[in-house]
Amino acid sequence: MLKTAVVGTGFIGSVHAKNVARHPGTELAAVYDANLDFAKRAAATTGTKAVADVAEIFDNPEIQSVVIATPTNTHVEYLRRAAQAGKAIYCEKPIGLDYQEAEQAVEAVRAAGVPVMLGFNRRFDPNHAALREEVKSGAVGNLEIIQMTSRGPNLPPISYLATSGGQLRDQTVHFFDLLRWISEDEAEEVYAFGAALVDPKVAEVGDIDTSIVTLRLSRGTLCQIDSSRRTGYGYDERIEVFGSKGLVESRRQRARGVSRYVGDKVIEDGLHAGWFERIEQSYYQALDAFVSAITNGTPPSPSLEDGLKAQLLADKATESLKSGQPVKFAK
Amino acid sequence: MLKTAVVGTGFIGSVHAKNVARHPGTELAAVYDANLDFAKRAAATTGTKAVADVAEIFDNPEIQSVVIATPTNTHVEYLRRAAQAGKAIYCEKPIGLDYQEAEQAVEAVRAAGVPVMLGFNRRFDPNHAALREEVKSGAVGNLEIIQMTSRGPNLPPISYLATSGGQLRDQTVHFFDLLRWISEDEAEEVYAFGAALVDPKVAEVGDIDTSIVTLRLSRGTLCQIDSSRRTGYGYDERIEVFGSKGLVESRRQRARGVSRYVGDKVIEDGLHAGWFERIEQSYYQALDAFVSAITNGTPPSPSLEDGLKAQLLADKATESLKSGQPVKFAK
């Protein structure tokens, strides 16, 4: 059975640790966190050991794979170290805050020849995956319009936004990846409108909280992604693909299926309170795909290159946002 | 063009008068009501003449068809007169309050050989009609369970209930007809549970306001019809047919298609405020079917016999309600 360690046991790292622990194809060999108390807590609830020095993981030849779930600014370093140690890697997105640095990390990992999967877990949401199957089957024909909605329930702390790279790199990047994955196409042109409509403090740290990005793909598909950092109604995610033969939609999800009919209204349960409740299941599915790929010796997907390409889209969209002009991609 | 007169211009008679006036295949020749003022008002809004004596309609050889929309206790008389005068007849349901009397009227009409259609307009609701088409096409296979919901928004006046024949004869009778029409089968056994849960005054006049009727049809299908005289949320009508290959449902209808997402709820527009808003369209469709049948010389449907059979179901269900025992139908 594949022995896996989890590096970084904050919120998402702890989720990965639990998933590794309960997955029948892999066992949780160790956990590490810069804060040893965090690591110990995660170890206690999963029945594994916490290590105080991450080298105990990288230098342990029995550990075959690692999940990197540390803060983004350490991804590149851990990717390099894990690659040099010959581990299979599951790395949380994004690769790095800086595109050039990320590109170099990818080079290094590629040179080491280890299998790496990037944690774009939304690809494993059963609804989005079913939508993509419909698209791939040709059921909607040639793709003409793609619409995506990405709206989080609450504005993150301003301190977080200040170092996040901006809404398009931090939030919308997931949807840039979904767009490439669903369309199996690449962007030729992007234009972004954005503003700090939720809170003027967002503008003070140079960020936006509300945006509409439009893109044209190489085969002509027109795309639109709207993002908001704060809804008044939970976590809102929706994808719609319109093609020459029809439309397929991954609908807004309701937290529960209860309706109340009263007076002239029907009151139903709303959306999930947060992004995690909505897509929790996809983390396990993503890990499962990683374990299968490593066990079977096939390349895991999404790849680090997918991560780089989504980051490039986010960078170009950010460039458009700043210049107020559409940006074309070099061919 | 078919010349049609409307006898009785209360609420539903006025609806018929307007529909006759705007239907391209027939023209409104005259209207009559026991209350001449009512007739004059209907005549004014439809551009026809009001007659003070109904004989002016029955004796006028140019008038080829009549719509009977008078109070139920006069249906039998007008059916006989119209039949004797050789008119094609569209008669509002029910045929009469008393089953024996109704049976005799049917005999008389049959003897006269005129075409008659009974106004079970719900058969012409586009949703129910589409459900029946699915059933007839075999899409759900052999019918195993049929469920119907019939719930009106407000308790009618107690004075109305006192002479209505009871909930099963007055309200549920429409669904007894729909059941026969959808299943193309006849009941073998019926059991009814009922009570005055809405208002004890309903019990004082010997009626109920809430009921569940279960039936077994000759080919084995099990059926359930629940009826209420008062919802807190508008007019609620729903049909579900479960068969060996699947399920088909004519869903609850919403008055409008607007959703509001706020907090942890989604608030949508509710059902139609009343039965008329919900099924208004079916009156025109029913008239259209009548005009087509008369014009083409084909027998109109639903027939008077359909009316009799639905009344028999209502009578037997009422018998079960009173005895507290299931009632079997003679073969």
Place this chain on the structure above:
Amino acid sequence: MLKTAVVGTGFIGSVHAKNVARHPGTELAAVYDANLDFAKRAAATTGTKAVADVAEIFDNPEIQSVVIATPTNTHVEYLRRAAQAGKAIYCEKPIGLDYQEAEQAVEAVRAAGVPVMLGFNRRFDPNHAALREEVKSGAVGNLEIIQMTSRGPNLPPISYLATSGGQLRDQTVHFFDLLRWISEDEAEEVYAFGAALVDPKVAEVGDIDTSIVTLRLSRGTLCQIDSSRRTGYGYDERIEVFGSKGLVESRRQRARGVSRYVGDKVIEDGLHAGWFERIEQSYYQALDAFVSAITNGTPPSPSLEDGLKAQLLADKATESLKSGQPVKFAK
């Protein structure tokens, strides 16, 4: 009772003629069409007279109001003539093909001081109207994102497109009007992406059939309108308004409410086959608003100025489409 004439009895003119005929607050005094046979047909089904010379309408002092439903290139002329004759006017959109000419017609009408309503009938769709009421009530707070979908079932004839002014002026213009009406705000900037994805012949006549228009309004709201000339699934219209307190949506409408559960699918009735089935009701509502305004002596809405402003939006969006650059509106 208000005496109204209908000028132009093609498809939409005939709809107006029928609605005038059945509206209790107005009567249909006459109809005119350049093709007298068309006018005679409309007259026959509505019980009015057809006139061979439109002057018989404009010169008749008993006719108080006119509905102009002729081809767009004659609107300006008839607007002038009707205004000079002192008639109240209901004019089909758009005012004219050319913005300058339209502006001059508006001046002329304003000088005459007659009441004029522009036929942006979608404002009277009960669903869109309910959405706007929610927005006006403050239920969704400050508007942050508005999304609109406008997709017709079938590509119109290429010959029609060649003289239509282009997709943004001909199709999307309705949604530019809805956008102004719902937001009660004006655009500051617009950017349009478009292409002939449905049929290359559309490009040959200089038009597009698929587009995404993004706009920024003066109070910061970000907007997106996608338009297609051809779906594979009927007529698709949807509006979503996202604000600081929640979301309100005027949903896709289904033609009927029937569901079939079979295997691992639920098959439901789809959208309306065409735009007319979807919004037919709004024509009557719009006429009703016109009749009420004229009868009560209040200014009808939407006004000619609303028409001009929607045309300006369409012009600027078309300019952006051609230049490939965002276009800002002069303050």
Place this chain on the structure above:
Amino acid sequence: MLKTAVVGTGFIGSVHAKNVARHPGTELAAVYDANLDFAKRAAATTGTKAVADVAEIFDNPEIQSVVIATPTNTHVEYLRRAAQAGKAIYCEKPIGLDYQEAEQAVEAVRAAGVPVMLGFNRRFDPNHAALREEVKSGAVGNLEIIQMTSRGPNLPPISYLATSGGQLRDQTVHFFDLLRWISEDEAEEVYAFGAALVDPKVAEVGDIDTSIVTLRLSRGTLCQIDSSRRTGYGYDERIEVFGSKGLVESRRQRARGVSRYVGDKVIEDGLHAGWFERIEQSYYQALDAFVSAITNGTPPSPSLEDGLKAQLLADKATESLKSGQPVKFAK
């Protein structure tokens, strides 16, 4: 931490074992199955030990609680033994096949004074639980009509049916419990219609596969439960409570949230393939309630008495089915 053993590791016992293993408030001390291989398999995937003799569980003072998930005909024996050993007990439903025997087991357990919870896990379905909260809050007023649908995807093996006690005792019993739990009321009268419509072999073993049960509760509520052993479209469960102020519904659940619009249809993902996919989550929620109750020293619910009362309802409904007459409950 509460030490729990699982007795019986067939399909549902294995689910319980996994849930105990991952629940933070309890640990899985041992598993037992009459088939030691089954027990070993369950032990391997949960990291616990398998015991060959169930006495190793009952005699081990460190084990504080047991989950009984063996075949129904052994429940009574294990309930007695666990009670005598002073364990807290979570027992799968039903208590026993025979009502008298079950009653005696309840006496014995009551005498021992140990806390016992009966595994009516549907009470912990988040949708049904939310419906009940609405009902308890008074949101729908006095209960007038309750409708429940219980339809499984596939006919179980005839050999299973032959010893199951019949559809009403084996399948519908869950809904008898839900009915009592939601209404907080007891039945006064029951009438059942049933037949073998799916497969005549079902009749050969004296059972039915399709039924409609109607009940009247002591406060007047009229209830209807329809059950089928085989749909053509997955697992179908639905509850609707109609009261004096409105309606609340726990809707049919869809397996995924994807819609395809094509032609004149909308094709959506259907229901869950089986009952387990639909209510899997409720097993963990039920265990969680049990662990909380035991840890906090509060009585767990649903109780053994709840189990007895649901069995009594099933018995009386079966009596009605056989006699063809309504059955009243002794007060």
